[in-house]
Amino acid sequence: MGVKRRLLDHFANPAFADTLGVGNLLLPPDSRLCFSLREFAGDWKALSDIVVAMSDASVYWVPDANIAILPDSEPVWTSFRLAGMRQRDSAAVLVAPVFQELEQWIDDPYRNKSRARALREGLQSSNTWVSCFCLDPREDAELFRSFYSYIRLLGLRRALGLPSEAIATCLGAKSLSKSDMLNAVKDRVGLRAQRLAQKGRKDVESGGQININDESLLAHAIALSLVSGVETVVVTSDYDLVEIFYKFQWFIDTHYRAWLAAKQLFAAGAKPVACKAGLTNWFDGPVALYEKQSTSLSEVLPFHYEPVAVHVVYTDSRGDGLWCSFIFEREMLGMLRMRGRTGGRCTDLFGVANLHVDLVPLGGDLSRYVGVAEDRRMELDEVMMYLSPLDATHAVSCMERFEAQ
Numbered sequence: 001m002g003v004k005r006r007l008l009d010h011f012a013n014p015a016f017a018d019t020l021g022v023g024n025l026l027l028p029p030d031s032r033l034c035f036s037l038r039e040f041a042g043d044w045k046a047l048s049d050i051v052v053a054m055s056d057a058s059v060y061w062v063p064d065a066n067i068a069i070l071p072d073s074e075p076v077w078t079s080f081r082l083a084g085m086r087q088r089d090s091a092a093v094l095v096a097p098v099f100q101e102l103e104q105w106i107d108d109p110y111r112n113k114s115r116a117r118a119l120r121e122g123l124q125s126s127n128t129w130v131s132c133f134c135l136d137p138r139e140d141a142e143l144f145r146s147f148y149s150y151i152r153l154l155g156l157r158r159a160l161g162l163p164s165e166a167i168a169t170c171l172g173a174k175s176l177s178k179s180d181m182l183n184a185v186k187d188r189v190g191l192r193a194q195r196l197a198q199k200g201r202k203d204v205e206s207g208g209q210i211n212i213n214d215e216s217l218l219a220h221a222i223a224l225s226l227v228s229g230v231e232t233v234v235v236t237s238d239y240d241l242v243e244i245f246y247k248f249q250w251f252i253d254t255h256y257r258a259w260l261a262a263k264q265l266f267a268a269g270a271k272p273v274a275c276k277a278g279l280t281n282w283f284d285g286p287v288a289l290y291e292k293q294s295t296s297l298s299e300v301l302p303f304h305y306e307p308v309a310v311h312v313v314y315t316d317s318r319g320d321g322l323w324c325s326f327i328f329e330r331e332m333l334g335m336l337r338m339r340g341r342t343g344g345r346c347t348d349l350f351g352v353a354n355l356h357v358d359l360v361p362l363g364g365d366l367s368r369y370v371g372v373a374e375d376r377r378m379e380l381d382e383v384m385m386y387l388s389p390l391d392a393t394h395a396v397s398c399m400e401r402f403e404a405q
Contacts, residue, residue: 032327033253033301035246040313040321047235047315048075051091055083057231060093062221064236065101065213068119069112072317076235077115081122084129089230094123095220096134097213133224142340143227143333147219149344149385154247155212156395157193158200160185190398192243199240214240218248218312225310226333233311242322245312249326250400251391252336254358255346259335260300261370262347262355265290272372279362279373282389287359287373295367297357306330344375344386354388361393 042050051061061080067073083091094102106123109116122130137144160167163176173184178201186194203211218234218241225232234241272288279287293299307327315321335346345354353374359366375388394400 032307033329034327035249036325037242037246038323040315040323041319042315042321043317043319044073044315045075046319047313048079051076051079051083055079055086055091058087058089059083059091060089060224060228060230060232061091062093062095062217062224062232062234063098064217064234064238064241065098066237067235068098068102068115069105070237070317071112073237074112074115077118081118081129090129090131092130093224093232094119094130094132095217095224096132097216097220099132099134101213133220135220135223140337142337143223144340145383145385146336146340147223148383149339149380149387150248150251151212151215151219152380153251153387153391153395154215154244155200155210156392157189157196158203158210158212159197160189160193160396161197161201162204163201189396192398193396196240196243214238214244215248217241218245222248222252222310222328225308226328226330226336229306229308229330231309231311233313235313235315237314237316239314239322241312242314242324245310245324245326247395247400249310249328251394252328252332253326254394255339256329256332256335257297257300258346258355258357258370259338260302261297261357262349262372264300265355265370265372266347266349273369276362276364276366276371280376282362282376283373284376285374287362287371288353289366289369289371292357292368292370297370302329302331340385343384344377344388356388356390358394359390360399361390361397 061083063076063080067076077092080092102119106116106120119130122128123132135144135147160171161178161181163178163181165176167173168176168181168184171181171184171188174180181201182194182198185197189197200210203209221232221234224230234245270290273291274289275286276289277286307329309325309327311323311325313321313323338346338348342348345352347355350372353372355370355372357370359369359371362371375386375390377386378389378392379386
């Protein structure tokens with residue numbers, strides 16, 4: 001089982017008692033805003049049968065670049081073509097980062113030549129089984145900027161193992177050596193972060209920069225589903241996409257609740273119950289605290305909403321895999337565009353201040369409050385966005401929705 005067990009073991013560990021209950025993982029994927037994770041027993045042939053069985057419904061299948069060149073994955077590609085014959089829209093969608101990785105192989109394949117030819121011919125035709133999707137700033141600048149900031153935010157874990165004095169000091173690493181840095185990541189952050197940190201260090205040592213294509217793939221898949229309203233399934237043989245997807249859906253869900261909570265507080269003319277000063281590593285100025293009605297803020301969710309599912313299926317030739325799902329809500333597009341419009345905030349109702357619904361990393365007993373304050377800014381100048389230190393802490397942490405220990 002190996003790496004596949006990391007997320008499962010994390011949830012099963014009583015030291016990480018999720019305040020929402022580990023039972024959430026066992027609920028069916030139609031439960032509202034609930035992440036579902038289950039083991040998937042089946043090889044590529046079994047997965048191809050699922051693709052065909054689902055082809056009567058409109059589903060987008062988003063392959064990772066790694067399965068394009070695996071000889072064993074041929075049944076899945078055959079099923080993509082069969083599903084495309086039965087659907088009005090394309091069955092398979094190459095999102096931009098995947099197409100960029102595969103473009104040279106599609107044009108001049110060194111293996112799986114018939115598969116590459118089928119892709120090339122399909123992409124050159126209209127109304128076919130395969131198409132491309134790209135987040136284009138010329139079509140929707142706010143959505144592009146918002147998703148770009150999430151890609152950068154989720155990529156922060158990959159930087160934890162770099163030979164940086166500042167990072168080593170934060171982690172308490174004995175030295176800047178690869179083994180000491182990665183051991184410190186495991187001990188101080190968690191095993192779930194270590195693999196991504198290891199890959200980030202390897203990327204820098206071999207190519208000079210961190211590769212965040214996995215984060216970009218998932219951003220495109222989620223955007224595709226939200227914009228189109230069509231159920232989307234990412235297919236991969238890379239476990240990292242499972243880990244990144246879990247973190248991604250947590251952020252979008254959390255920011256969605258913050259966006260909705262801000263509107264509710266503003267409409268009600270609510271007054272803060274307290275202010276907390278001195279959090280200068282996180283905010284420019286004091287934090288106004290408003291008491292939550294419930295831990296999950298489920299009361300802020302809209303009564304009418306349009307659900308759309310995104311899944312990540314991880315499998316390999318041994319039939320070892322996971323199927324994870326999250327039912328997004330298309331109303332989340334409002335939150336995403338708000339973040340793109342404001343440069344990174346979930347609201348524009350409190351001047352330049354942002355609203356955060358998970359204050360646990362700040363210390364003290366703040367889990368009962370939402371906080372309104374002006375973020376310190378980690379600028380992303382290339383897209384006029386910023387990351388907040390609080391979100392950055394959540395991004396590298398392995399403790400989503402957990403009580404302070």
